[in-house]
Amino acid sequence: xxxxxxxxxxxxxxxxxxxxxxxxxxxxxxxxxxxxxxxxxxxxxxxxxxxxxxxxxxxxxxxxxxxxxxxxxxxxxxxxxxxxxxxxxxxxxxxxxxxxxxxxxxxxxxxxxxxxxxxxxxxxxxxxxxxxxxxxxxxxxxxxxxxxxxxxxxxxxxxxxxxxxxxxxxxxxxxxxxxxxxxxxxxxxxxxxxxxxxxxxxxxxxxxxxxxxxxxxxxxxxxxxxxxxxxxxxxxxxxxxxxxxxxxxxxxxxx
Amino acid sequence: xxxxxxxxxxxxxxxxxxxxxxxxxxxxxxxxxxxxxxxxxxxxxxxxxxxxxxxxxxxxxxxxxxxxxxxxxxxxxxxxxxxxxxxxxxxxxxxxxxxxxxxxxxxxxxxxxxxxxxxxxxxxxxxxxxxxxxxxxxxxxxxxxxxxxxxxxxxxxxxxxxxxxxxxxxxxxxxxxxxxxxxxxxxxxxxxxxxxxxxxxxxxxxxxxxxxxxxxxxxxxxxxxxxxxxxxxxxxxxxxxxxxxxxxxxxxxxxxxxxxxxxxxxxxxxxxxxxxxxxxxxxxxxxxxxxxxxxxxxxxxxxxxxxxxxxxxxxxxxxxxxxxxxxxxxxxxxxxxxxxxxxxxxxxxxxxxxxxxxxxxxxxxxx
Numbered sequence: 160x161x162x163x164x165x166x167x168x169x170x171x172x173x174x175x176x177x178x179x180x181x182x183x184x185x186x187x188x189x190x191x192x193x194x195x196x197x198x199x200x201x202x203x204x205x206x207x208x209x210x211x212x213x214x215x216x217x218x219x220x221x222x223x224x225x226x227x228x229x230x231x232x233x234x235x236x237x238x239x240x241x242x243x244x245x246x247x248x249x250x251x252x253x254x255x256x257x258x259x260x261x262x263x264x265x266x267x268x269x270x271x272x273x274x275x276x277x278x279x280x281x282x283x284x285x286x287x288x289x290x291x292x293x294x295x296x297x298x299x300x301x302x303x304x305x306x307x308x309x310x311x312x313x314x315x316x317x318x319x320x321x322x323x324x325x326x327x328x329x330x331x332x333x334x335x336x337x338x339x340x341x342x343x344x345x346x347x348x349x350x351x352x353x354x355x356x357x358x359x360x361x362x363x364x365x366x367x368x369x370x371x372x373x374x375x376x377x378x379x380x381x382x383x384x385x386x387x388x389x390x391x392x393x394x395x396x397x398x399x400x401x402x403x404x405x406x407x408x409x410x411x412x413x414x
Numbered sequence: 415x416x417x418x419x420x421x422x423x424x425x426x427x428x429x430x431x432x433x434x435x436x437x438x439x440x441x442x443x444x445x446x447x448x449x450x451x452x453x454x455x456x457x458x459x460x461x462x463x464x465x466x467x468x469x470x471x472x473x474x475x476x477x478x479x480x481x482x483x484x485x486x487x488x489x490x491x492x493x494x495x496x497x498x499x500x501x502x503x504x505x506x507x508x509x510x511x512x513x514x515x516x517x518x519x520x521x522x523x524x525x526x527x528x529x530x531x532x533x534x535x536x537x538x539x540x541x542x543x544x545x546x547x548x549x550x551x552x553x554x555x556x557x558x559x560x561x562x563x564x565x566x567x568x569x570x571x572x573x574x575x576x577x578x579x580x581x582x583x584x585x586x587x588x589x590x591x592x593x594x595x596x597x598x599x600x601x602x603x604x605x606x607x608x609x610x611x612x613x614x615x616x617x618x619x620x621x622x623x624x625x626x627x628x629x630x631x632x633x634x635x636x637x638x639x640x641x642x643x644x645x646x647x648x649x650x651x652x653x654x655x656x657x658x659x660x661x662x663x664x665x666x667x668x669x670x671x672x673x674x675x676x677x678x679x680x681x682x683x684x685x686x687x688x689x690x691x692x693x694x695x696x697x698x699x700x701x702x703x704x705x706x707x708x709x710x711x712x713x714x715x716x717x718x719x720x721x722x723x724x725x726x727x728x729x730x731x732x733x734x735x736x737x738x739x740x741x742x743x744x745x746x747x748x749x750x751x752x753x754x755x756x757x758x759x760x761x762x763x764x765x766x767x768x769x770x771x772x773x774x775x776x777x778x779x780x781x
Contacts, residue, residue: 245622249617249619250622258434266427266628270418305622
């Protein structure tokens with residue numbers, strides 16, 4: 160089978176809600192195995208862009224191709240090969256974590272070992288719990304586990320660390336790095352710049368529905384510096400987060 | 415192979431999941447099974463302790479020595495609750511209303527000659543009260559036999575000509591049970607769909623499902639299948655309990671009742687979908703579902719016959735879906751009506767199904 164060069168290819172994508180141009184003619188590509196970040200303030204159009212790529216929203220115009228499949232023509236075919244973590248996920252009440260994962264897998268005609276997935280996100284000891292009994296960080300981790308039931312080649316993570324404590328955030332970062340090492344492509348959105356710097360091979364910065372910059376994080380920083388930007392800085396070799404982690408440890412907490 | 419299909423077919427696994435979810439919901443179980451059981455039980459207990467005598471009406475057209483002796487002998491037995499001061503027409507009316515178990519008619523010339531006709535009494539009996547009327551006939555025959563023996567002429571035995579009639583033998587619980595079943599189906603269909611669906615929607619579960627390649631039809635099938643199964647189970651449980659524990663007379667075919675439960679369940683489930691399509695949150699769904707259910711509970715003849723209502727109100731009440739369901743279930747349970755004879759009620763339910771289904775589709779939204 161011919162492997163497309165870019166697993167995601169977007170060309171002049173547009174989507175308006177009334178007068179608001181949520182996505183205003185953006186184009187970009189993501190290559191296989193890359194961790195690609197979309198950054199931007201609230202309302203910049205990140206989520207709408209991601210949702211179009213996931214086949215959850217129909218664009219007004221433009222082309223969105225995922226793994227060679229036109230998302231507008233066959234959103235179901237796209238959904239089969241991707242994993243989607245929504246900003247706020249919820250699952251069935253009254254089903255245990257294992258039961259939920261089994262059902263989710265069946266939606267892809269698959270059978271999985273739910274415990275293995277739970278172990279990957281350190282939730283195997285909560286296998287028989289209900290989703291609503293989990294803490295915030297656990298919910299987020301479970302939500303990530305649920306996106307893996309179909310062994311996706313491409314993962315969409317929408318603000319995966321929003322609302323997490325530093326330990327849970329670090330753990331999520333490790334997960335993303337593991338996905339990358341497994342050869343999966345990851346597209347994530349975030350508000351946290353240090354997260355983008357830590358995780359992303361390339362980032363696109365969006366504002367008012369347009370991509371205003373796109374490159375490797377280091378290259379973006381270099382180009383800013385080359386324009387003569389100077390930050391008032393004292394040479395801090397550590398920051399407050401380092402202090403926090405030093406004092407409280409890196410192990411995951413179950414609030 | 416089959417097990418694998420069971421595990422990996424989205425529709426089957428969603429249906430299993432939705433069954434699990436339903437039966438783990440204690441509140442739903444309470445409303446669906448427990449509350450109707452309590453209602454039936456309370457009224458069943460109220461009816462309790464009515465050890466029945468056999469109600470006998472007597473029409474003495476002969477009014478001769480023989481007939482007076484027969485009546486005297488029957489009366490002496492103390493088995494019957496006897497009425498003999500009504501006209502024949504009135505007695506037949508009473509019989510049809512279930513107020514009598516048997517009516518004994520003694521023809522003119524009774525016992526005056528040896529001809530078979532003059533040695534025969536007519537007993538019209540209430541078919542619905544099989545035990546009472548059979549016992550009554552046996553006793554009357556016994557009395558007649560004693561007269562025969564006393565006369566010493568055994569060749570011409572006094573005999574009974576039995577004529578069965580269909581009466582309405584309504585105890586209140588007989589009337590109430592099918593109504594409560596209909597009401598329970600309505601509550602289950604309407605509330606369980608409206609609430610759970612609005613909840614799935616407002617909490618974002620539907621959105622999470624939308625992120626998978628699931629077909630909406632699979633999901634809706636699972637939901638509907640679960641509720642319709644419950645409506646059948648409900649009918650089975652409630653009717654069985656009423657028959658076993660409270661001696662409710664089930665004249666009709668339980669299978670027909672289950673079919674009606676299925677159809678009624680369909681109407682109320684799609685009504686539930688319509689409400690959940692329209693309402694965004696549980697706070698809206700609850701009053702809307704109540705506003706639909708409560709008036710029907712009281713207008714549809716669940717607890718008392720609609721005949722008691724003022725005419726203009728009745729004209730409206732007759733067309734309510736719960737009225738059709740309760741009437742059909744009741745006619746089958748109480749009168750042993752056939753499905754075919756209930757075509758008007760079935761048609762009424764089908765029209766409601768079509769209307770609510772159409773509204774549900776128009777109002778339905780995933781988000």
